[in-house]
Amino acid sequence: MKLKHNFxxxxxxxxxxxxxxxxxxxxxxxxxxxxxSCIETGNNxxxxxxxxxxxxxxxxxxxxxxxFGHQKDNETLLVEINKMLKSSPExxxxxxxxxxxxxx
Numbered sequence: 001m002k003l004k005h006n007f008x009x010x011x012x013x014x015x016x017x018x019x020x021x022x023x024x025x026x027x028x029x030x031x032x033x034x035x036x037s038c039i040e041t042g043n044n045x046x047x048x049x050x051x052x053x054x055x056x057x058x059x060x061x062x063x064x065x066x067x068f069g070h071q072k073d074n075e076t077l078l079v080e081i082n083k084m085l086k087s088s089p090e091x092x093x094x095x096x097x098x099x100x101x102x103x104x
Contacts, residue, residue: 005042006068012040014058014065029053 015025026036031050038044046054055062072080085092 004045007045007065008040008042010065010068011036011054011058014060015040018058020057025054025057028057 015022020028022036022040023033026033029036029050030053031046035044039046039050051062051065055065085095
């Protein structure tokens with residue numbers, strides 16, 4: 001199921017941003033590392049209790065775990081970026097500066 005896969009990828013992404021290993025997050029949340037691995041790969045989903053512990057451990061708002069927009073393929077993202085820029089052409093110079101700073 002795509003939701004479980006995206007959800008797991010999002011946990012992994014945030015976990016890494018926070019500097020947690022799988023082992024460390026699993027310890028904080030009080031689950032087995034293997035269980036966390038299965039959640040992150042989308043093979044399993046967590047209980048509501050575990051979900052609350054993950055949210056607390058990662059110090060995030062619940063909605064952040066379901067923000068999958070950036071996980072789209074590059075072609076889809078480029079199309080969406082183009083649409084946004086066409087609707088706000090005055091933002092193009094700012095976006096250019098941001099992209100240039102990231103790339104350089």
